[in-house]
Amino acid sequence: xxxxxxxxxxxxxxxVALTLGVIxxxxxxxxxxxxxxxxxxxxxxxxxxxxxxxxxxxxxxxAEVLVETKDSSMSCPVGGADLATKxxxxxxxxxxxxxxxxxxxxxxxxxxxxxxxxxxxxIQDCWAAxxxxxxxxxxxxxxxxxxxCIAYCDFGAMKLEDGLVVIDxxxxxxxxxxxxxxxxxxxxxxxxxxxxxxIACNSHDKGAAAKKACDAACIACQKCVKVCPEEAIxxxxxxxVIDQDKCNACGKCIDVCPTKVNCIRLEKDLKAVKQKQAx
Amino acid sequence: MxxxxxxxIHPPENKLTEDKAIEVMPVPAELCISLNQHLGKxxxxxxxxxxxxxxxxxxxxxxxxxxxxxxxxxxxxVKAVKPAPHPGGQYAMSVFITPDGNDEWLEGxxxxxxxxxxxxxxEIIAKIKDAGIVGMGGAGFPxxxxxxPPPGKNIDHIxxxxxxxxxxxxxxxxxxxxxxxxxxxxxxxxxxxxxxxAKASIGIESNKPDAINALKQxxxxxxxxxxxxxxKYPQGAEKQLINAVTGRTIEPGELPFDKGCLVQNIGTAVxxxxxxxxxxxxxxxxxxxxxxxITERKNILARVGTTFKDIISFCGNTTAHANQxxxxxPMMGKAVFSFDAPVTKTTSGLxxxxxxxxEKSKERTCIRCGKCVDVCPQGLGPWLLANVxxxxxxxxxxxxxxxxxxxxxxxTFVCPSKRELVHWIKYAKALVNNRQKRKTA
Numbered sequence: 001x002x003x004x005x006x007x008x009x010x011x012x013x014x015x016v017a018l019t020l021g022v023i024x025x026x027x028x029x030x031x032x033x034x035x036x037x038x039x040x041x042x043x044x045x046x047x048x049x050x051x052x053x054x055x056x057x058x059x060x061x062x063a064e065v066l067v068e069t070k071d072s073s074m075s076c077p078v079g080g081a082d083l084a085t086k087x088x089x090x091x092x093x094x095x096x097x098x099x100x101x102x103x104x105x106x107x108x109x110x111x112x113x114x115x116x117x118x119x120x121x122x123i124q125d126c127w128a129a130x131x132x133x134x135x136x137x138x139x140x141x142x143x144x145x146x147x148x149c150i151a152y153c154d155f156g157a158m159k160l161e162d163g164l165v166v167i168d169x170x171x172x173x174x175x176x177x178x179x180x181x182x183x184x185x186x187x188x189x190x191x192x193x194x195x196x197x198x199i200a201c202n203s204h205d206k207g208a209a210a211k212k213a214c215d216a217a218c219i220a221c222q223k224c225v226k227v228c229p230e231e232a233i234x235x236x237x238x239x240x241v242i243d244q245d246k247c248n249a250c251g252k253c254i255d256v257c258p259t260k261v262n263c264i265r266l267e268k269d270l271k272a273v274k275q276k277q278a279x
Numbered sequence: 280m281x282x283x284x285x286x287x288i289h290p291p292e293n294k295l296t297e298d299k300a301i302e303v304m305p306v307p308a309e310l311c312i313s314l315n316q317h318l319g320k321x322x323x324x325x326x327x328x329x330x331x332x333x334x335x336x337x338x339x340x341x342x343x344x345x346x347x348x349x350x351x352x353x354x355x356x357v358k359a360v361k362p363a364p365h366p367g368g369q370y371a372m373s374v375f376i377t378p379d380g381n382d383e384w385l386e387g388x389x390x391x392x393x394x395x396x397x398x399x400x401x402e403i404i405a406k407i408k409d410a411g412i413v414g415m416g417g418a419g420f421p422x423x424x425x426x427x428p429p430p431g432k433n434i435d436h437i438x439x440x441x442x443x444x445x446x447x448x449x450x451x452x453x454x455x456x457x458x459x460x461x462x463x464x465x466x467x468x469x470x471x472x473x474x475x476x477a478k479a480s481i482g483i484e485s486n487k488p489d490a491i492n493a494l495k496q497x498x499x500x501x502x503x504x505x506x507x508x509x510x511k512y513p514q515g516a517e518k519q520l521i522n523a524v525t526g527r528t529i530e531p532g533e534l535p536f537d538k539g540c541l542v543q544n545i546g547t548a549v550x551x552x553x554x555x556x557x558x559x560x561x562x563x564x565x566x567x568x569x570x571x572x573i574t575e576r577k578n579i580l581a582r583v584g585t586t587f588k589d590i591i592s593f594c595g596n597t598t599a600h601a602n603q604x605x606x607x608x609p610m611m612g613k614a615v616f617s618f619d620a621p622v623t624k625t626t627s628g629l630x631x632x633x634x635x636x637x638e639k640s641k642e643r644t645c646i647r648c649g650k651c652v653d654v655c656p657q658g659l660g661p662w663l664l665a666n667v668x669x670x671x672x673x674x675x676x677x678x679x680x681x682x683x684x685x686x687x688x689x690x691t692f693v694c695p696s697k698r699e700l701v702h703w704i705k706y707a708k709a710l711v712n713n714r715q716k717r718k719t720a
Contacts, residue, residue, distance in 0.1 A: 118616040121634070123642075123699055127713075128706040133368030133616045140370060180717060183709075209362075 038067045038091070045086055046076060051154050053077045053175030072096050078155075078173040100192040101174035103157075103167050104267065106202040107143040107186045108216035111163035113261050114142055115213050130183045136163075139213040141202040143186045149178035169269040194272040195249045199224075199233075199240045200265040206238055216261040224253035224264065280485060282509035283519040284528075286656040288689045290446050290512055290610065292486060296569050296576045297449045301457055303580045304593055306353050306378045310584035311363050312338065315371040316623040317419040319345030324374060330357045335388035335560050338374050341408070347421045347624075348411035351376060352562035352582035354383040364617035366587075366606035366626055373621070376584065392556040395468050403468060403555055410554035411624075412561050415546035416440060416515065417607060419625040422547055426472055428536040434473050435539040438524050439466050439548055441483040441490065442508060442515035445608025448628045450565040451545040453578045455483070455490040458549050463497045465548030468555055469541070477541070480504035482524045484514055512610060513687040517542045519656050531683045546627075561624055568594045570631035572601030581622045588618040590629060597631050605630040610688040643696040651690035651700060657683050661690035661700045668707035673714060676707050684708075 042063040049059070054076050056062040066074050070091060075098035076083055088095035115138040120129055126144035129135050135144045145163040157171035158178065165187075179187050186202045199218050203210045207219035220238040232246035233253060240263075242253075254264045315321035322339030326332060332351040339349030355378040363373035395403070408423035428434060439462070443451040455462055462481075470479045481498065483491050485507045495505045508514055508523050518529045520542055527538045535542060543551075546564060553559040562583050569576045574595035581590065587604065591597060605612040606626055615629075651661040659680050667676045681704065690700040 118614065123702050123706065125706065127709050128702055131705045131709045132702070133614065134364075134370065180713075183713070 036067050039063045047078045049154050051175040101189045102172045102192050103187050104190045106200050108200045109142045109214045113215045127183050139203050149181040152177045152181040170271045194276045196267045201263045204237045204239050216263050218263040223256040227252050227256045280509040281523050282511050283522040285658050286654045287511040288654050293446045294449050296578050299578050301453050301578045301580050307585050307589040310376045311373050311621040312584035313371045313373045314339040317347040317413040322349045324360050326357045333385040335385040347413050350560040350562050352584050353378045354381050355379045364620040366620045368613050389559045395555045406555050410560040412550045413624050416544035417625050432536045434477050434541050437477045437479045438542045439481040441481050441545050444512045444515040447569045448567045448608050450567045450627050452487050459493045459497050461549045461552045465552040480506050482506050482508050484508050484510045486510045567628035572598045572631040585622045600633045601631045603632050603634040642698050650693045654689040654693050665700045665703035668703040673711050
C-alpha cells in the first residue's frame with residue numbers, strides 16, 4: 001500500500017530531475033568558459049585564508065593574476081619561502097625570494113609599568129576608548145591595551161596580556177591586517193629575523209614627560225647611540241630607532257639603557273632560530 | 280507652547296544651582312590657558328617662556344580662517360608653553376601663566392562702555408574676531424565666521440539660545456537674570472549686522488520663568504520676541520531650537536543659514552557686547568559647579584585657564600563618594616581624566632557624581648523596543664547604527680545617516696538594555712574618518 005503512494009512521487013520528481021539535468025548539460029556546454037587549469041592548481045597550493053596581504057582581495061585573484069602575468073616578483077607573505085619555491089616549480093619560473101615580515105609592538109607599557117589615567121568603563125575597544133579621552137594610559141603613543149587588533153588577526157597570533165598585545169612570532173604571517181586596526185600606530189611591520197633588538201617604545205614626548213608617563217619609555221638619552229658599534233641607532237624626534245639592516249644583535253645597547261625597565265627589547269623568532277641552527 | 284517636533288526626552292532637571300548668584304572666582308596660583316578652545320585649527324602661540332603679559336593681551340593668534348584668538352586672563356609671567364590635559368579628553372598645547380597678583384589690564388582694554396551704534400558692520404566683525412569670541416554653548420565655532428554667512432544667503436531670523444536644556448547647568452540662566460541688559464544689547468549688535476531686517480528672538484525653556492520675564496520686559500520695547508519653549512531635551516541643539524522657534528526644518532547636509540537662520544548662545548551675546556562696547560576680549564565665563572558629590576554648588580565666573588583642581592578647592596572639595604567628574608552637562612559632557620585640565624571658553628559646567636550604579640549596568644542585547652527611534656531628534660535609528668557599528672560595516676552605516684547624528688545622548692538615556700548607543704556611533708565616526716584618511720594618504 002505504501003509503495004503505491006510512492007510511485008507518483010518518485011516518477012514525477014524523477015522526470016523533473018531528468019529534464020533539468022538535460023537542460024543544465026546543454027546550458028553548461030553552450031556557456032562554457034575556458035579556464036586555465038593552472039589557476040585551480042595554484043589556488044590549491046595557496047594558503048586560502050584570503051587575508052589580503054599580497055594586495056589582492058582573495059587567493060583566487062592572486063592565482064589568476066600570477067598565472068596570467070607570470071610575474072616572478074609577486075609573493076604571498078603568508079606562505080613564505082616554501083610556497084615561493086612550490087609556485088616557481090609549478091609554473092616553471094624562478095620566483096623572487098620573499099622577504100617575510102612580522103608585526104612588532106613598539107610598546108612595553110604593561111600594567112604597573114605605564115602610568116594610568118582615569119579608569120575606563122566604556123566599550124572595551126581601543127578606538128572607542130581613544131574617542132572618549134587619551135586612553136587608559138597617560139602616554140598617548142602607547143598600546144591602549146584593549147585589543148582592537150586581535151579581532152583583525154586571521155591567524156590567532158595576538159593575545160592580550162597584562163595590558164599589552166602580545167604577538168606570537170611563529171604564528172604571525174605579516175599580513176598587515178592589524179596595522180590599520182590600531183588607533184595609536186604602535187604596531188609596525190619589520191623584516192623577519194631570528195633575533196633582533198628593537199627600541200620597543202613609540203613615545204615622541206620629551207625625556208622628562210616620557211619618563212613621567214611610563215617606566216619603560218625611551219628618554220632619548222643617546223647612550224645607546226654612542227655605544228652601538230655599527231652606528232645603527234639614531235634619534236628621531238625624541239625616540240631612538242634601530243636600523244635593522246645595520247644591527248648585528250650584539251646587545252650592547254641593552255646594557256647601557258638607563259630606563260628602569262629597559263625600553264630596548266630582544267625579539268626572538270623561534271622558528272627562524274631553529275632554521276638557522278639546522279643550517 | 281512651542282517645542283521641536285521629532286523626538287526628545289525629559290531627563291530629571293536637577294537645576295540645583297538656579298538660585299545661586301554668580302560668584303567671581305579669585306585668580307588662582309597658576310593658569311593653564313589652552314590654545315585649542317575652539318573648533319578648527321589650534322591658535323599659534325605668540326608668547327615664549329618668560330614673557331610678561333597683561334590681562335587681555337594676545338597670547339595665541341588665530342591660525343587660519345576657522346580658528347580663534349586666545350588672550351591672557353590675568354597679568355603675570357609666562358611659565359611655559361607645553362602640552363597639557365584638555366577637558367575634551369586629549370592633550371593640547373597650553374600657555375602656563377604665573378599671575379603677578381596685580382591683575383592689570385592691557386591699555387585700551389575693558390574701557391567704560393561706548394555706544395556700539397557708531398561702529399560700522401566691518402568694525403564690529405573685526406572687534407569680535409580680535410576678541411577671540413567663539414560659540415560658548417559647547418561646540419566653540421568661531422563667532423566672526425558664523426556672523427559672516429556666504430553672499431547670497433539671506434538671514435531673516437536671529438535666535439538667541441537660552442534653552443539650556445542640559446540637566447544641572449544654570450550658567451546661561453544666571454547670566455540672563457544678572458546681565459539681562461547685556462544679553463539684549465548683544466542681540467541688538469548681532470541684528471545690526473543684518474541691517475535690522477532679520478527678526479530677533481530669544482528662545483527660553485519654560486522652566487526658567489524668571490528669565491523669561493526679565494528679558495520680556497527689556498526686549499519688548501526693542502522689538503525682541505522672547506519665546507517660551509516647552510521644556511524638552513535637546514531643545515538647545517541648534518537644529519532643534521530653529522525647529523522649535525521658527526517651525527523650519529534643517530535637512531541633513533544643510534546649515535542653519537540655508538534656511539535663513541542664525542543661532543547664538545546667551546554667553547556669546549554677552550561676550551559680543553563686552554567686546555564691541557568695552558573692548559574686552561573673551562577671558563572669563565560662567566561655569567556651573569554642581570552634581571551630588573560637591574560640598575558647595577555654585578555658579579562661578581571663572582577665568583579661562585583656571586584648572587579644575589582650583590575650582591574644586593574653591594567649592595569646598597568633593598565629598599568622599601565622588602568618583603566621576605564631567606566637564607559640560609550630563610548628557611553631552613565628557614568625563615574628565617585629569618584635574619589639571621583647565622576651564623576653556625566652552626566649559627559650561629563641571630559636575631561631580633558617583634557612578635557606582637553604572638559599573639553594574641553592563642550592556643545587554645537590543646530587544647527591538649524602538650524607544651531610541653521614538654526619542655531621536657534627528658529621526659535616525661540609533662539601535663541599527665550601533666548594531667552596524669559593532670559589525671564594523673562602515674559603508675552601510677554611512678547610508679544609514681551616521682553623519683546626521685548630533686550625539687545628543689537621548690537614545691542612550693532611554694535604552695532599557697543599557698546599550699552605549701552614542702559611544703558606538705562615536706566609535707563608528709572615528710573609524711570612518713580613519714578609513715578616509717588612509718584612502719587619501
